[in-house]
Amino acid sequence: MTSSVLERARGGDERAFQELIAPYARELHLHCYRMLGSVTDADDLLQEILLAAWTGLDGFGGRSSLRTWLYRIATNRCLNAIRDGKRRPPTEPLPPFDPPEPTRRGDVTWLQPYPDTWLEDHAVRRETVELAFVTALQRVPPRQAATLVLVDVLGFTIAEVADLIETTPTAIKGALQRARASVKQAQTTMSADREHERQVARRFAAAFVADDIEAVTRLLTDDAWLAMPPAPHEYQGAAAIGAFLQASVDGRRGVGLRLEASGCNRQPGFVCSFVGEDRAPSYAGRIVLTVDGERISRITRFLEPGLEKVLPG
Structure with a gap:
Protein backbone atom coordinates (compact mmCIF):
# COMPACT_ATOMS: atom_id res chain seq x y z
CA MET A 1 0.00 0.00 0.00
CA THR A 2 1.32 3.44 -0.92
CA SER A 3 0.29 6.68 0.73
CA SER A 4 -0.84 8.06 -2.62
CA VAL A 5 -3.31 5.19 -3.13
CA LEU A 6 -4.62 5.66 0.40
CA GLU A 7 -5.05 9.39 -0.08
CA ARG A 8 -6.86 8.92 -3.39
CA ALA A 9 -9.19 6.42 -1.75
CA ARG A 10 -9.87 8.83 1.09
CA GLY A 11 -10.67 11.43 -1.51
CA GLY A 12 -13.43 9.25 -2.95
CA ASP A 13 -11.53 7.38 -5.67
CA GLU A 14 -13.30 4.00 -5.84
CA ARG A 15 -10.60 2.45 -8.02
CA ALA A 16 -7.97 3.36 -5.46
CA PHE A 17 -10.12 1.83 -2.72
CA GLN A 18 -10.49 -1.40 -4.72
CA GLU A 19 -6.70 -1.45 -5.14
CA LEU A 20 -6.31 -1.08 -1.38
CA ILE A 21 -8.62 -3.89 -0.36
CA ALA A 22 -8.10 -6.34 -3.27
CA PRO A 23 -5.26 -8.25 -1.54
CA TYR A 24 -7.47 -8.88 1.49
CA ALA A 25 -10.96 -9.51 0.06
CA ARG A 26 -10.71 -13.29 -0.25
CA GLU A 27 -9.11 -13.81 3.16
CA LEU A 28 -11.75 -11.60 4.77
CA HIS A 29 -14.44 -13.65 3.06
CA LEU A 30 -12.84 -16.84 4.40
CA HIS A 31 -12.67 -15.28 7.88
CA CYS A 32 -16.41 -14.59 7.73
CA TYR A 33 -17.03 -18.14 6.51
CA ARG A 34 -15.09 -19.64 9.41
CA MET A 35 -17.02 -17.52 11.88
CA LEU A 36 -20.47 -18.02 10.32
CA GLY A 37 -20.16 -21.44 8.68
CA SER A 38 -22.06 -20.22 5.63
CA VAL A 39 -20.81 -18.97 2.26
CA THR A 40 -24.02 -17.04 1.58
CA ASP A 41 -23.82 -15.30 4.96
CA ALA A 42 -20.12 -14.58 4.34
CA ASP A 43 -21.02 -13.03 0.95
CA ASP A 44 -23.54 -10.69 2.56
CA LEU A 45 -21.29 -9.75 5.45
CA LEU A 46 -18.27 -9.06 3.25
CA GLN A 47 -20.28 -6.41 1.43
CA GLU A 48 -21.13 -4.81 4.78
CA ILE A 49 -17.47 -4.90 5.80
CA LEU A 50 -16.26 -3.29 2.58
CA LEU A 51 -18.93 -0.60 2.84
CA ALA A 52 -17.91 0.09 6.44
CA ALA A 53 -14.27 0.30 5.38
CA TRP A 54 -15.12 2.65 2.49
CA THR A 55 -17.19 5.00 4.62
CA GLY A 56 -14.80 4.81 7.58
CA LEU A 57 -11.49 5.09 5.76
CA ASP A 58 -10.81 8.49 7.27
CA GLY A 59 -10.74 6.73 10.63
CA PHE A 60 -7.79 4.58 9.60
CA GLY A 61 -4.91 6.40 11.21
CA GLY A 62 -2.12 4.05 10.22
CA ARG A 63 -1.27 3.05 13.80
CA SER A 64 -1.83 -0.57 12.73
CA SER A 65 -1.59 -2.17 9.30
CA LEU A 66 -4.52 -1.88 6.90
CA ARG A 67 -4.97 -5.66 7.19
CA THR A 68 -5.32 -5.43 10.97
CA TRP A 69 -7.79 -2.56 10.64
CA LEU A 70 -9.89 -4.57 8.17
CA TYR A 71 -9.89 -7.58 10.47
CA ARG A 72 -11.09 -5.36 13.30
CA ILE A 73 -14.10 -4.39 11.19
CA ALA A 74 -14.67 -7.93 9.93
CA THR A 75 -14.44 -9.65 13.30
CA ASN A 76 -16.76 -7.24 15.03
CA ARG A 77 -19.26 -7.42 12.18
CA CYS A 78 -19.23 -11.21 12.46
CA LEU A 79 -19.77 -11.06 16.22
CA ASN A 80 -22.61 -8.57 15.76
CA ALA A 81 -24.24 -10.75 13.09
CA ILE A 82 -24.19 -13.79 15.36
CA ARG A 83 -25.45 -11.80 18.34
CA ASP A 84 -28.27 -10.24 16.30
CA GLY A 85 -29.42 -13.61 14.98
CA LYS A 86 -28.45 -12.98 11.37
CA ARG A 87 -26.98 -16.50 11.23
CA ARG A 88 -30.38 -18.13 11.02
CA PRO A 89 -30.77 -21.85 10.33
CA PRO A 90 -32.39 -22.42 6.91
CA THR A 91 -35.71 -24.15 6.52
CA GLU A 92 -35.50 -27.88 7.18
CA PRO A 93 -36.11 -29.74 3.89
CA LEU A 94 -38.62 -32.56 3.74
CA PRO A 95 -37.27 -35.76 2.12
CA PRO A 96 -39.33 -37.16 -0.78
CA PHE A 97 -39.35 -40.57 0.92
CA ASP A 98 -39.81 -41.97 4.42
CA PRO A 99 -36.32 -41.93 6.02
CA PRO A 100 -35.29 -44.23 8.87
CA GLU A 101 -35.04 -42.77 12.36
CA PRO A 102 -31.83 -40.70 12.58
CA THR A 103 -29.09 -41.39 15.10
CA ARG A 104 -29.32 -37.76 16.17
CA ARG A 105 -30.44 -34.36 14.99
CA GLY A 106 -27.55 -32.06 14.09
CA ASP A 107 -27.37 -28.53 15.45
CA VAL A 108 -25.28 -26.74 12.77
CA THR A 109 -27.79 -26.96 9.94
CA TRP A 110 -26.60 -23.71 8.32
CA LEU A 111 -23.21 -25.23 7.42
CA GLN A 112 -22.14 -24.85 3.78
CA PRO A 113 -19.01 -26.01 1.92
CA TYR A 114 -16.16 -23.74 0.77
CA PRO A 115 -14.92 -24.54 -2.76
CA ASP A 116 -11.25 -25.39 -3.20
CA THR A 117 -11.14 -23.18 -6.30
CA TRP A 118 -11.46 -20.17 -3.97
CA LEU A 119 -8.43 -21.35 -1.98
CA GLU A 120 -6.03 -22.03 -4.84
CA ASP A 121 -4.16 -18.73 -4.65
CA HIS A 122 -3.93 -18.65 -0.86
CA ALA A 123 -1.66 -20.52 1.55
CA VAL A 124 -4.48 -21.92 3.67
CA ARG A 125 -3.58 -24.79 5.98
CA ARG A 126 -5.96 -27.66 5.51
CA GLU A 127 -6.74 -28.11 9.20
CA THR A 128 -7.94 -24.48 9.36
CA VAL A 129 -10.68 -24.91 6.76
CA GLU A 130 -11.76 -28.57 6.95
CA THR A 188 -11.13 -35.68 13.03
CA THR A 189 -8.26 -37.76 11.69
CA MET A 190 -7.78 -37.26 7.95
CA SER A 191 -5.54 -38.88 5.39
CA ALA A 192 -2.33 -36.94 4.67
CA ASP A 193 -1.97 -38.38 1.15
CA ARG A 194 -4.13 -36.38 -1.24
CA GLU A 195 -3.74 -38.84 -4.15
CA HIS A 196 -4.75 -41.69 -1.86
CA GLU A 197 -7.81 -39.67 -0.81
CA ARG A 198 -8.78 -39.19 -4.43
CA GLN A 199 -8.53 -42.94 -5.03
CA VAL A 200 -10.84 -43.66 -2.08
CA ALA A 201 -13.20 -40.94 -3.31
CA ARG A 202 -13.29 -42.47 -6.79
CA ARG A 203 -14.23 -45.87 -5.32
CA PHE A 204 -16.98 -44.18 -3.34
CA ALA A 205 -18.27 -42.35 -6.43
CA ALA A 206 -18.38 -45.53 -8.53
CA ALA A 207 -20.38 -47.36 -5.87
CA PHE A 208 -22.64 -44.40 -5.12
CA VAL A 209 -23.76 -43.74 -8.71
CA ALA A 210 -24.26 -47.49 -9.22
CA ASP A 211 -26.61 -47.50 -6.20
CA ASP A 212 -24.37 -50.22 -4.74
CA ILE A 213 -25.08 -49.46 -1.11
CA GLU A 214 -23.20 -52.52 0.14
CA ALA A 215 -20.04 -51.30 -1.59
CA VAL A 216 -20.51 -47.82 -0.14
CA THR A 217 -20.90 -49.15 3.39
CA ARG A 218 -17.77 -51.33 3.03
CA LEU A 219 -15.82 -48.11 2.52
CA LEU A 220 -17.02 -46.65 5.84
CA THR A 221 -15.27 -46.68 9.19
CA ASP A 222 -17.13 -48.35 12.05
CA ASP A 223 -18.07 -44.98 13.55
CA ALA A 224 -18.70 -43.12 10.29
CA TRP A 225 -21.29 -40.34 10.16
CA LEU A 226 -23.62 -39.13 7.43
CA ALA A 227 -24.81 -35.51 7.71
CA MET A 228 -27.01 -33.59 5.26
CA PRO A 229 -27.24 -29.85 6.03
CA PRO A 230 -29.65 -28.10 6.17
CA ALA A 231 -31.52 -31.29 7.15
CA PRO A 232 -30.77 -32.05 10.81
CA HIS A 233 -30.91 -35.84 10.34
CA GLU A 234 -27.56 -37.54 10.99
CA TYR A 235 -26.74 -41.24 10.87
CA GLN A 236 -23.82 -43.10 12.49
CA GLY A 237 -22.36 -46.45 11.51
CA ALA A 238 -22.48 -48.49 8.32
CA ALA A 239 -25.85 -50.08 9.07
CA ALA A 240 -27.65 -46.80 9.81
CA ILE A 241 -26.04 -45.00 6.87
CA GLY A 242 -26.76 -47.91 4.55
CA ALA A 243 -30.41 -47.98 5.62
CA PHE A 244 -30.80 -44.29 4.83
CA LEU A 245 -29.03 -44.55 1.47
CA GLN A 246 -31.13 -47.56 0.45
CA ALA A 247 -34.30 -45.67 1.37
CA SER A 248 -33.06 -42.80 -0.79
CA VAL A 249 -32.40 -45.14 -3.72
CA ASP A 250 -35.87 -46.68 -3.39
CA GLY A 251 -37.40 -43.22 -3.18
CA ARG A 252 -35.77 -42.04 -6.41
CA ARG A 253 -37.77 -44.63 -8.40
CA GLY A 254 -35.18 -45.25 -11.09
CA VAL A 255 -33.77 -41.71 -11.33
CA GLY A 256 -29.98 -41.97 -11.43
CA LEU A 257 -27.20 -39.86 -9.97
CA ARG A 258 -24.08 -38.36 -11.52
CA LEU A 259 -21.05 -37.16 -9.54
CA GLU A 260 -18.50 -34.65 -10.84
CA ALA A 261 -15.33 -34.14 -8.81
CA SER A 262 -15.25 -30.75 -7.08
CA GLY A 263 -13.31 -30.51 -3.83
CA CYS A 264 -14.34 -28.30 -0.94
CA ASN A 265 -12.65 -27.36 2.34
CA ARG A 266 -9.45 -29.06 1.10
CA GLN A 267 -11.36 -32.37 1.11
CA PRO A 268 -12.45 -34.61 -1.79
CA GLY A 269 -15.92 -33.81 -2.98
CA PHE A 270 -18.46 -33.93 -5.78
CA VAL A 271 -21.27 -31.99 -7.36
CA CYS A 272 -24.24 -34.35 -7.48
CA SER A 273 -26.93 -34.29 -10.20
CA PHE A 274 -30.11 -36.24 -10.87
CA VAL A 275 -30.01 -37.83 -14.33
CA GLY A 276 -32.31 -40.00 -16.42
CA GLU A 277 -33.32 -40.77 -19.97
CA ASP A 278 -36.42 -38.60 -19.84
CA ARG A 279 -35.06 -35.66 -17.84
CA ALA A 280 -32.36 -33.04 -18.08
CA PRO A 281 -29.66 -33.20 -15.36
CA SER A 282 -30.68 -31.27 -12.26
CA TYR A 283 -28.75 -30.25 -9.16
CA ALA A 284 -28.90 -32.76 -6.30
CA GLY A 285 -26.44 -31.27 -3.81
CA ARG A 286 -22.74 -31.45 -3.01
CA ILE A 287 -20.92 -34.28 -1.28
CA VAL A 288 -17.76 -33.78 0.78
CA LEU A 289 -15.84 -36.78 2.16
CA THR A 290 -13.59 -37.15 5.18
CA VAL A 291 -11.10 -39.94 4.40
CA ASP A 292 -9.36 -41.76 7.24
CA GLY A 293 -6.78 -44.24 5.96
CA GLU A 294 -8.45 -46.67 3.57
CA ARG A 295 -11.95 -45.71 4.59
CA ILE A 296 -14.39 -42.83 4.89
CA SER A 297 -15.22 -41.48 8.34
CA ARG A 298 -17.78 -38.87 7.29
CA ILE A 299 -20.04 -38.13 4.35
CA THR A 300 -21.49 -34.64 4.28
CA ARG A 301 -24.10 -34.08 1.60
CA PHE A 302 -25.20 -30.48 1.32
CA LEU A 303 -28.82 -30.41 0.19
CA GLU A 304 -29.65 -26.70 0.26
CA PRO A 305 -31.60 -25.69 -2.87
CA GLY A 306 -29.96 -22.91 -4.85
CA LEU A 307 -26.48 -23.59 -3.51
CA GLU A 308 -25.33 -24.42 -7.04
CA LYS A 309 -25.94 -20.76 -7.98
CA VAL A 310 -23.65 -19.56 -5.19
CA LEU A 311 -20.73 -21.97 -5.55
CA PRO A 312 -18.60 -22.71 -8.63
CA GLY A 313 -18.76 -26.17 -10.15
Whole structure:
Protein backbone atom coordinates (compact mmCIF):
# COMPACT_ATOMS: atom_id res chain seq x y z
CA MET A 1 0.00 0.00 0.00
CA THR A 2 1.32 3.44 -0.92
CA SER A 3 0.29 6.68 0.73
CA SER A 4 -0.84 8.06 -2.62
CA VAL A 5 -3.31 5.19 -3.13
CA LEU A 6 -4.62 5.66 0.40
CA GLU A 7 -5.05 9.39 -0.08
CA ARG A 8 -6.86 8.92 -3.39
CA ALA A 9 -9.19 6.42 -1.75
CA ARG A 10 -9.87 8.83 1.09
CA GLY A 11 -10.67 11.43 -1.51
CA GLY A 12 -13.43 9.25 -2.95
CA ASP A 13 -11.53 7.38 -5.67
CA GLU A 14 -13.30 4.00 -5.84
CA ARG A 15 -10.60 2.45 -8.02
CA ALA A 16 -7.97 3.36 -5.46
CA PHE A 17 -10.12 1.83 -2.72
CA GLN A 18 -10.49 -1.40 -4.72
CA GLU A 19 -6.70 -1.45 -5.14
CA LEU A 20 -6.31 -1.08 -1.38
CA ILE A 21 -8.62 -3.89 -0.36
CA ALA A 22 -8.10 -6.34 -3.27
CA PRO A 23 -5.26 -8.25 -1.54
CA TYR A 24 -7.47 -8.88 1.49
CA ALA A 25 -10.96 -9.51 0.06
CA ARG A 26 -10.71 -13.29 -0.25
CA GLU A 27 -9.11 -13.81 3.16
CA LEU A 28 -11.75 -11.60 4.77
CA HIS A 29 -14.44 -13.65 3.06
CA LEU A 30 -12.84 -16.84 4.40
CA HIS A 31 -12.67 -15.28 7.88
CA CYS A 32 -16.41 -14.59 7.73
CA TYR A 33 -17.03 -18.14 6.51
CA ARG A 34 -15.09 -19.64 9.41
CA MET A 35 -17.02 -17.52 11.88
CA LEU A 36 -20.47 -18.02 10.32
CA GLY A 37 -20.16 -21.44 8.68
CA SER A 38 -22.06 -20.22 5.63
CA VAL A 39 -20.81 -18.97 2.26
CA THR A 40 -24.02 -17.04 1.58
CA ASP A 41 -23.82 -15.30 4.96
CA ALA A 42 -20.12 -14.58 4.34
CA ASP A 43 -21.02 -13.03 0.95
CA ASP A 44 -23.54 -10.69 2.56
CA LEU A 45 -21.29 -9.75 5.45
CA LEU A 46 -18.27 -9.06 3.25
CA GLN A 47 -20.28 -6.41 1.43
CA GLU A 48 -21.13 -4.81 4.78
CA ILE A 49 -17.47 -4.90 5.80
CA LEU A 50 -16.26 -3.29 2.58
CA LEU A 51 -18.93 -0.60 2.84
CA ALA A 52 -17.91 0.09 6.44
CA ALA A 53 -14.27 0.30 5.38
CA TRP A 54 -15.12 2.65 2.49
CA THR A 55 -17.19 5.00 4.62
CA GLY A 56 -14.80 4.81 7.58
CA LEU A 57 -11.49 5.09 5.76
CA ASP A 58 -10.81 8.49 7.27
CA GLY A 59 -10.74 6.73 10.63
CA PHE A 60 -7.79 4.58 9.60
CA GLY A 61 -4.91 6.40 11.21
CA GLY A 62 -2.12 4.05 10.22
CA ARG A 63 -1.27 3.05 13.80
CA SER A 64 -1.83 -0.57 12.73
CA SER A 65 -1.59 -2.17 9.30
CA LEU A 66 -4.52 -1.88 6.90
CA ARG A 67 -4.97 -5.66 7.19
CA THR A 68 -5.32 -5.43 10.97
CA TRP A 69 -7.79 -2.56 10.64
CA LEU A 70 -9.89 -4.57 8.17
CA TYR A 71 -9.89 -7.58 10.47
CA ARG A 72 -11.09 -5.36 13.30
CA ILE A 73 -14.10 -4.39 11.19
CA ALA A 74 -14.67 -7.93 9.93
CA THR A 75 -14.44 -9.65 13.30
CA ASN A 76 -16.76 -7.24 15.03
CA ARG A 77 -19.26 -7.42 12.18
CA CYS A 78 -19.23 -11.21 12.46
CA LEU A 79 -19.77 -11.06 16.22
CA ASN A 80 -22.61 -8.57 15.76
CA ALA A 81 -24.24 -10.75 13.09
CA ILE A 82 -24.19 -13.79 15.36
CA ARG A 83 -25.45 -11.80 18.34
CA ASP A 84 -28.27 -10.24 16.30
CA GLY A 85 -29.42 -13.61 14.98
CA LYS A 86 -28.45 -12.98 11.37
CA ARG A 87 -26.98 -16.50 11.23
CA ARG A 88 -30.38 -18.13 11.02
CA PRO A 89 -30.77 -21.85 10.33
CA PRO A 90 -32.39 -22.42 6.91
CA THR A 91 -35.71 -24.15 6.52
CA GLU A 92 -35.50 -27.88 7.18
CA PRO A 93 -36.11 -29.74 3.89
CA LEU A 94 -38.62 -32.56 3.74
CA PRO A 95 -37.27 -35.76 2.12
CA PRO A 96 -39.33 -37.16 -0.78
CA PHE A 97 -39.35 -40.57 0.92
CA ASP A 98 -39.81 -41.97 4.42
CA PRO A 99 -36.32 -41.93 6.02
CA PRO A 100 -35.29 -44.23 8.87
CA GLU A 101 -35.04 -42.77 12.36
CA PRO A 102 -31.83 -40.70 12.58
CA THR A 103 -29.09 -41.39 15.10
CA ARG A 104 -29.32 -37.76 16.17
CA ARG A 105 -30.44 -34.36 14.99
CA GLY A 106 -27.55 -32.06 14.09
CA ASP A 107 -27.37 -28.53 15.45
CA VAL A 108 -25.28 -26.74 12.77
CA THR A 109 -27.79 -26.96 9.94
CA TRP A 110 -26.60 -23.71 8.32
CA LEU A 111 -23.21 -25.23 7.42
CA GLN A 112 -22.14 -24.85 3.78
CA PRO A 113 -19.01 -26.01 1.92
CA TYR A 114 -16.16 -23.74 0.77
CA PRO A 115 -14.92 -24.54 -2.76
CA ASP A 116 -11.25 -25.39 -3.20
CA THR A 117 -11.14 -23.18 -6.30
CA TRP A 118 -11.46 -20.17 -3.97
CA LEU A 119 -8.43 -21.35 -1.98
CA GLU A 120 -6.03 -22.03 -4.84
CA ASP A 121 -4.16 -18.73 -4.65
CA HIS A 122 -3.93 -18.65 -0.86
CA ALA A 123 -1.66 -20.52 1.55
CA VAL A 124 -4.48 -21.92 3.67
CA ARG A 125 -3.58 -24.79 5.98
CA ARG A 126 -5.96 -27.66 5.51
CA GLU A 127 -6.74 -28.11 9.20
CA THR A 128 -7.94 -24.48 9.36
CA VAL A 129 -10.68 -24.91 6.76
CA GLU A 130 -11.76 -28.57 6.95
CA LEU A 131 -15.43 -29.11 7.74
CA ALA A 132 -14.81 -30.53 11.22
CA PHE A 133 -12.93 -27.36 12.21
CA VAL A 134 -15.55 -24.98 10.78
CA THR A 135 -18.34 -26.98 12.42
CA ALA A 136 -16.55 -26.94 15.78
CA LEU A 137 -16.22 -23.15 15.57
CA GLN A 138 -20.00 -22.86 15.28
CA ARG A 139 -20.43 -24.68 18.60
CA VAL A 140 -18.16 -22.55 20.78
CA PRO A 141 -19.09 -19.08 22.07
CA PRO A 142 -18.50 -16.52 19.29
CA ARG A 143 -15.75 -14.57 21.08
CA GLN A 144 -13.90 -17.81 21.75
CA ALA A 145 -14.21 -18.75 18.08
CA ALA A 146 -12.94 -15.33 17.00
CA THR A 147 -10.01 -15.55 19.40
CA LEU A 148 -8.99 -18.99 18.15
CA VAL A 149 -9.16 -17.98 14.50
CA LEU A 150 -7.32 -14.69 15.00
CA VAL A 151 -4.49 -16.20 17.05
CA ASP A 152 -4.04 -19.78 15.87
CA VAL A 153 -5.09 -19.40 12.23
CA LEU A 154 -4.22 -15.82 11.30
CA GLY A 155 -1.24 -15.26 13.59
CA PHE A 156 -2.32 -12.17 15.49
CA THR A 157 -0.81 -11.73 18.93
CA ILE A 158 -2.79 -11.90 22.17
CA ALA A 159 -2.36 -8.15 22.60
CA GLU A 160 -3.53 -7.42 19.05
CA VAL A 161 -6.63 -9.58 19.44
CA ALA A 162 -7.47 -7.93 22.76
CA ASP A 163 -7.34 -4.59 20.96
CA LEU A 164 -9.33 -5.87 17.98
CA ILE A 165 -12.33 -7.02 20.01
CA GLU A 166 -11.88 -4.50 22.83
CA THR A 167 -11.13 -6.71 25.80
CA THR A 168 -8.11 -7.56 27.96
CA PRO A 169 -5.17 -9.89 27.16
CA THR A 170 -6.11 -11.96 30.21
CA ALA A 171 -9.62 -12.48 28.84
CA ILE A 172 -8.19 -13.45 25.45
CA LYS A 173 -5.86 -16.02 27.02
CA GLY A 174 -8.76 -17.63 28.86
CA ALA A 175 -10.99 -17.66 25.78
CA LEU A 176 -8.19 -19.13 23.67
CA GLN A 177 -7.55 -21.94 26.12
CA ARG A 178 -11.23 -22.91 26.27
CA ALA A 179 -11.68 -22.69 22.50
CA ARG A 180 -8.63 -24.86 21.82
CA ALA A 181 -9.92 -27.55 24.15
CA SER A 182 -13.39 -27.55 22.56
CA VAL A 183 -12.18 -27.58 18.96
CA LYS A 184 -9.52 -30.23 19.56
CA GLN A 185 -12.18 -32.66 20.80
CA ALA A 186 -14.22 -32.17 17.62
CA GLN A 187 -11.50 -32.46 14.98
CA THR A 188 -11.13 -35.68 13.03
CA THR A 189 -8.26 -37.76 11.69
CA MET A 190 -7.78 -37.26 7.95
CA SER A 191 -5.54 -38.88 5.39
CA ALA A 192 -2.33 -36.94 4.67
CA ASP A 193 -1.97 -38.38 1.15
CA ARG A 194 -4.13 -36.38 -1.24
CA GLU A 195 -3.74 -38.84 -4.15
CA HIS A 196 -4.75 -41.69 -1.86
CA GLU A 197 -7.81 -39.67 -0.81
CA ARG A 198 -8.78 -39.19 -4.43
CA GLN A 199 -8.53 -42.94 -5.03
CA VAL A 200 -10.84 -43.66 -2.08
CA ALA A 201 -13.20 -40.94 -3.31
CA ARG A 202 -13.29 -42.47 -6.79
CA ARG A 203 -14.23 -45.87 -5.32
CA PHE A 204 -16.98 -44.18 -3.34
CA ALA A 205 -18.27 -42.35 -6.43
CA ALA A 206 -18.38 -45.53 -8.53
CA ALA A 207 -20.38 -47.36 -5.87
CA PHE A 208 -22.64 -44.40 -5.12
CA VAL A 209 -23.76 -43.74 -8.71
CA ALA A 210 -24.26 -47.49 -9.22
CA ASP A 211 -26.61 -47.50 -6.20
CA ASP A 212 -24.37 -50.22 -4.74
CA ILE A 213 -25.08 -49.46 -1.11
CA GLU A 214 -23.20 -52.52 0.14
CA ALA A 215 -20.04 -51.30 -1.59
CA VAL A 216 -20.51 -47.82 -0.14
CA THR A 217 -20.90 -49.15 3.39
CA ARG A 218 -17.77 -51.33 3.03
CA LEU A 219 -15.82 -48.11 2.52
CA LEU A 220 -17.02 -46.65 5.84
CA THR A 221 -15.27 -46.68 9.19
CA ASP A 222 -17.13 -48.35 12.05
CA ASP A 223 -18.07 -44.98 13.55
CA ALA A 224 -18.70 -43.12 10.29
CA TRP A 225 -21.29 -40.34 10.16
CA LEU A 226 -23.62 -39.13 7.43
CA ALA A 227 -24.81 -35.51 7.71
CA MET A 228 -27.01 -33.59 5.26
CA PRO A 229 -27.24 -29.85 6.03
CA PRO A 230 -29.65 -28.10 6.17
CA ALA A 231 -31.52 -31.29 7.15
CA PRO A 232 -30.77 -32.05 10.81
CA HIS A 233 -30.91 -35.84 10.34
CA GLU A 234 -27.56 -37.54 10.99
CA TYR A 235 -26.74 -41.24 10.87
CA GLN A 236 -23.82 -43.10 12.49
CA GLY A 237 -22.36 -46.45 11.51
CA ALA A 238 -22.48 -48.49 8.32
CA ALA A 239 -25.85 -50.08 9.07
CA ALA A 240 -27.65 -46.80 9.81
CA ILE A 241 -26.04 -45.00 6.87
CA GLY A 242 -26.76 -47.91 4.55
CA ALA A 243 -30.41 -47.98 5.62
CA PHE A 244 -30.80 -44.29 4.83
CA LEU A 245 -29.03 -44.55 1.47
CA GLN A 246 -31.13 -47.56 0.45
CA ALA A 247 -34.30 -45.67 1.37
CA SER A 248 -33.06 -42.80 -0.79
CA VAL A 249 -32.40 -45.14 -3.72
CA ASP A 250 -35.87 -46.68 -3.39
CA GLY A 251 -37.40 -43.22 -3.18
CA ARG A 252 -35.77 -42.04 -6.41
CA ARG A 253 -37.77 -44.63 -8.40
CA GLY A 254 -35.18 -45.25 -11.09
CA VAL A 255 -33.77 -41.71 -11.33
CA GLY A 256 -29.98 -41.97 -11.43
CA LEU A 257 -27.20 -39.86 -9.97
CA ARG A 258 -24.08 -38.36 -11.52
CA LEU A 259 -21.05 -37.16 -9.54
CA GLU A 260 -18.50 -34.65 -10.84
CA ALA A 261 -15.33 -34.14 -8.81
CA SER A 262 -15.25 -30.75 -7.08
CA GLY A 263 -13.31 -30.51 -3.83
CA CYS A 264 -14.34 -28.30 -0.94
CA ASN A 265 -12.65 -27.36 2.34
CA ARG A 266 -9.45 -29.06 1.10
CA GLN A 267 -11.36 -32.37 1.11
CA PRO A 268 -12.45 -34.61 -1.79
CA GLY A 269 -15.92 -33.81 -2.98
CA PHE A 270 -18.46 -33.93 -5.78
CA VAL A 271 -21.27 -31.99 -7.36
CA CYS A 272 -24.24 -34.35 -7.48
CA SER A 273 -26.93 -34.29 -10.20
CA PHE A 274 -30.11 -36.24 -10.87
CA VAL A 275 -30.01 -37.83 -14.33
CA GLY A 276 -32.31 -40.00 -16.42
CA GLU A 277 -33.32 -40.77 -19.97
CA ASP A 278 -36.42 -38.60 -19.84
CA ARG A 279 -35.06 -35.66 -17.84
CA ALA A 280 -32.36 -33.04 -18.08
CA PRO A 281 -29.66 -33.20 -15.36
CA SER A 282 -30.68 -31.27 -12.26
CA TYR A 283 -28.75 -30.25 -9.16
CA ALA A 284 -28.90 -32.76 -6.30
CA GLY A 285 -26.44 -31.27 -3.81
CA ARG A 286 -22.74 -31.45 -3.01
CA ILE A 287 -20.92 -34.28 -1.28
CA VAL A 288 -17.76 -33.78 0.78
CA LEU A 289 -15.84 -36.78 2.16
CA THR A 290 -13.59 -37.15 5.18
CA VAL A 291 -11.10 -39.94 4.40
CA ASP A 292 -9.36 -41.76 7.24
CA GLY A 293 -6.78 -44.24 5.96
CA GLU A 294 -8.45 -46.67 3.57
CA ARG A 295 -11.95 -45.71 4.59
CA ILE A 296 -14.39 -42.83 4.89
CA SER A 297 -15.22 -41.48 8.34
CA ARG A 298 -17.78 -38.87 7.29
CA ILE A 299 -20.04 -38.13 4.35
CA THR A 300 -21.49 -34.64 4.28
CA ARG A 301 -24.10 -34.08 1.60
CA PHE A 302 -25.20 -30.48 1.32
CA LEU A 303 -28.82 -30.41 0.19
CA GLU A 304 -29.65 -26.70 0.26
CA PRO A 305 -31.60 -25.69 -2.87
CA GLY A 306 -29.96 -22.91 -4.85
CA LEU A 307 -26.48 -23.59 -3.51
CA GLU A 308 -25.33 -24.42 -7.04
CA LYS A 309 -25.94 -20.76 -7.98
CA VAL A 310 -23.65 -19.56 -5.19
CA LEU A 311 -20.73 -21.97 -5.55
CA PRO A 312 -18.60 -22.71 -8.63
CA GLY A 313 -18.76 -26.17 -10.15
